[in-house]
Amino acid sequence: xxxxxxxYSLCMALPLMWFFGxxxxxxxxxxxxxxxxxxxSRRLMxxxxxxxxxxxxxxxxxxxxxxxxxxxxxxxxxxxxxxxxLFSSAMMTLLDNRYLSRRRTFRHLGLCLAFSAVACAVGxxxxxxxxxxxxxxxxxxxxxxxxxxxxxxxxxxxxxxxRMFEDTHSDDIGAYIRWLSVFTYWAIGFGVSCGLLTFLxxxxxxxxxxxxxxFYVYLYCxxxxxxxxxxxxxxxxxxxxAPEATDGEDAPAYHAEIARRIQEWISQEGYRRPGLTxxxxxxxxxxxxxxxxxxxxxxxxxxxxxxxxxxxxEYAKAAMEQHPRxxxxxxxEEAGFLSQSHFxxxxxxxxxxxxxxxxxxxxx
Numbered sequence: 024x025x026x027x028x029x030x031y032s033l034c035m036a037l038p039l040m041w042f043f044g045x046x047x048x049x050x051x052x053x054x055x056x057x058x059x060x061x062x063x064s065r066r067l068m069x070x071x072x073x074x075x076x077x078x079x080x081x082x083x084x085x086x087x088x089x090x091x092x093x094x095x096x097x098x099x100x101x102x103x104x105x106x107x108x109l110f111s112s113a114m115m116t117l118l119d120n121r122y123l124s125r126r127r128t129f130r131h132l133g134l135c136l137a138f139s140a141v142a143c144a145v146g147x148x149x150x151x152x153x154x155x156x157x158x159x160x161x162x163x164x165x166x167x168x169x170x171x172x173x174x175x176x177x178x179x180x181x182x183x184x185x186r187m188f189e190d191t192h193s194d195d196i197g198a199y200i201r202w203l204s205v206f207t208y209w210a211i212g213f214g215v216s217c218g219l220l221t222f223l224x225x226x227x228x229x230x231x232x233x234x235x236x237x238f239y240v241y242l243y244c245x246x247x248x249x250x251x252x253x254x255x256x257x258x259x260x261x262x263x264x265a266p267e268a269t270d271g272e273d274a275p276a277y278h279a280e281i282a283r284r285i286q287e288w289i290s291q292e293g294y295r296r297p298g299l300t301x302x303x304x305x306x307x308x309x310x311x312x313x314x315x316x317x318x319x320x321x322x323x324x325x326x327x328x329x330x331x332x333x334x335x336x337e338y339a340k341a342a343m344e345q346h347p348r349x350x351x352x353x354x355x356e357e358a359g360f361l362s363q364s365h366f367x368x369x370x371x372x373x374x375x376x377x378x379x380x381x382x383x384x385x386x387x
Contacts, residue, residue, distance in 0.1 A: 032232035033083040035215040037076055040238060043243045044072035044335050052250065061253045063123070064248055066321040071109035072239065078102045093155065097146045100162050101139040104169065108135060110210060111173035114203055118180045119262070138165070174211045180202065186326075188259060190316055193331035195293075195365045199252040202245040213238050222289075262302060281318045283309040294334040295359040301327050327349070332369045335359045339370065344383045351378050 047069030078099065108131045115122040144159035181203055188196040203346045213234070288294075288308065296303075305312040316327065323330050335358040342354050351362055355378075360366040370378050 028229040032229040033079055035303055036232050036236055037079050040072050040076035043239055044069045046301045057254055064113045067109050067113035072355055074106055079308050091125055091181045097142045100166055101142045105135045107170045107173055111177055114177050118184050166236045174207055177207050189326035189328045192291050193299040193328055194361050199256050228360050296360050334369055336373050344385055347386055
């Protein structure tokens, strides 16, 4: 096997992974208490990156792949098993600050130790024995199943968070965590491919190393960017996790009263208030968010965010007709949208064209 491409690929990947790993472990975050969960997640991710870089360093320093490819495969599988759990835990911690319990941690670490023990047992068998060959394939299959199990749980939690944001916030809070979904689907493909790429013929093993570089660059950039929005998302998660309040209203009669209060609120254009949440509107209407959320779903057949966005879009359309020379950005801000991109996306989904094109069609 020609070592040139293989060693060059390791030389490219190792410095990046060391930098990303140590930066995630030790880089400072804002001193607010709310960032403790973000810091915990980032440290888990940094630990995973350093563990993978240690694996690469062993390959680079001892040329293990050249001396015993089967032992290398088993080492990779054992390393990936632990890293899968670290990656998953880091992502889940961003969505659920109670996820990383002591019991769950010990259970998964026990699974990692058991998997590593089996890998060692397979490794001591003869280099060409059938037991070693089939054992290696069984371990690879187990690794893929474990990774898919963790990914499905993460995606389910992510979708629950999106639904919660849609039902309680007028702004597109879910846009700040969309990278978690992108990363998870990429991780599924990358994780499964890692289990397969480790079996590549020696001449092409550098592909296995180089394929990790864009994956980790994306991960690092997402963490850096997410720190700018983390406080807003975490506040939304904590608010939505708070216990429901009850105000003693009679359930059979509350729809009529809420309808009257909502019409008064709409006539006063209260929906134009930026950053409006379900809790805030419930307080303004002197009801609780359970009744209000149920009313919006049953009467309007939509989520809180889509309902508020619809009201804001109607206001924006009226404003553009009455003031055709007013800038689109100004109309978006007056309607209550914090993000112009959210306004453009919502308007296009509802009207089938951009705000500028819609206004132009009204002026013709």
